[in-house]
Amino acid sequence: MKHPVTITLEQCAKTWPDGSHALHPMDLRIEGGRTLALLGPSGCGKTTLLRLICGLESADAGTRILFDDEDVSAQPPEARGVGVVFQNYALFPNMTVAQNIAYGLRIRKWSKAARQERVRQMLALVRLEALAERRIAQLSGGQRQRVALARALAIEPRVLLLDEPLTALDAKLRERLRVELAQMLRELHITTVIVTHDQDEAMMLGDRIAVMSAGRLEQVGDAETLYRQPATPFVGEFLGTLCKVRGRLEHGVLGSGDETFAFRPHEVELLPALPSSQQARVTSRFFLGATLRLQLELDDGQAFPVILPADSDHRVGEAVSLRLLRPLPA
Structure with missing residues (x-):
């Protein structure tokens, strides 16, 4: 050779x-x-x-x-x-x-x-x-x-x-x-x-x-x-989908603020709505076989998708809070 x-x-x-x-x-x-x-x-x-x-x-x-x-x-x-x-x-x-x-x-x-x-x-x-x-x-x-x-x-x-x-x-x-x-x-x-x-x-x-x-x-x-x-x-x-949101992070949970954070749609954890956080509403839900794609909208109008395991039971109209698992520079 x-x-x-x-x-x-x-x-x-x-x-x-x-x-x-x-x-x-x-x-x-x-x-x-x-x-x-x-x-x-x-x-x-x-x-x-x-x-x-x-x-x-x-x-x-x-x-x-x-x-x-x-x-x-x-x-x-x-x-x-x-x-x-x-x-x-x-x-x-x-x-x-x-x-x-x-x-x-x-x-x-x-x-x-x-x-x-x-x-x-x-x-x-x-x-x-x-x-x-x-x-x-x-x-x-x-x-x-x-x-x-x-x-x-x-x-x-x-x-x-x-x-x-x-x-x-x-x-x-x-x-x-x-x-x-x-x-x-x-x-x-x-x-x-x-x-x-x-x-x-x-x-x-x-x-x-x-x-x-x-x-x-x-x-x-x-x-x-x-x-x-x-x-x-x-x-x-x-190189992949990147979402951006404004706010602040406390232990990864998104609250109100003026910083900008980026994240991958699948690197998000949805939590029950927390009073101290920014709350998001599920506006649409798409079952894609291996995954579930949700469209979320924050109180201030910011909208973005998240990707979850297919067996996730979140539904349209549900209020949730977000924890960013791996925030990236925006």
Whole structure:
């Protein structure tokens, strides 16, 4: 197995010709053999960052992109040794599955025997052996995604880059392939960067997550740290639902006051209405199978949802007090 490459970005920035900033200068390190998920809303710069790592876009002067100790900032994509899976997969419709996978090997002038063996290995990896001679048009969305992944991996890339690879799939298939892809990436032990706007996808696939907003890095860390200890309100709101209330806390119970607190909807305990606290009224109740979602409204008009176990017996019209179990910075 090849030594996994560590990617280091130093003052990585991208300015468009009109002077607008796609990426403000940022430093980022991606450890060899690990998967980093770039997470953020559309237009935040995550795909631009991926294209800079790949070499499809040129960075601003002063940027350094290192693969281990090698500065690849000025190298074209083909010299960097990267495998890329785009959102639309970019497969060749006039070729078979096997021919698509072999394409990069043929360009690199692998021998016919070596190509055939590598294609066989890749087909086995993505479990498409029986479809080797199928045309792309005859494949399902999930099968096309696997072909694109196999083609990217066939060339033995130093780095694997995935740009929204599951977006085009329906919800159930996307859920299943997330699990398969997560297992595959950990088995391959290849340095991977995946772009996504889906928080569940980022949390399942990324060993670490880099949350981006408006061309800037908001926070980098593992999923649990980002969820439980968001460094900024944006991270807290983007990585899960975040509710905000005004008041004061005494032993976690919400009373009247002017401070602002944030909390996750499921990290709340509902208590019988206490005279010394702010009281909330249950305005709606939704049974969701595994959980119960209540909409609450405080006396001063603040409204927000809470998530409780499905067997909770709270009803519409009931008055309650709230204890925030894990308040967050607002």
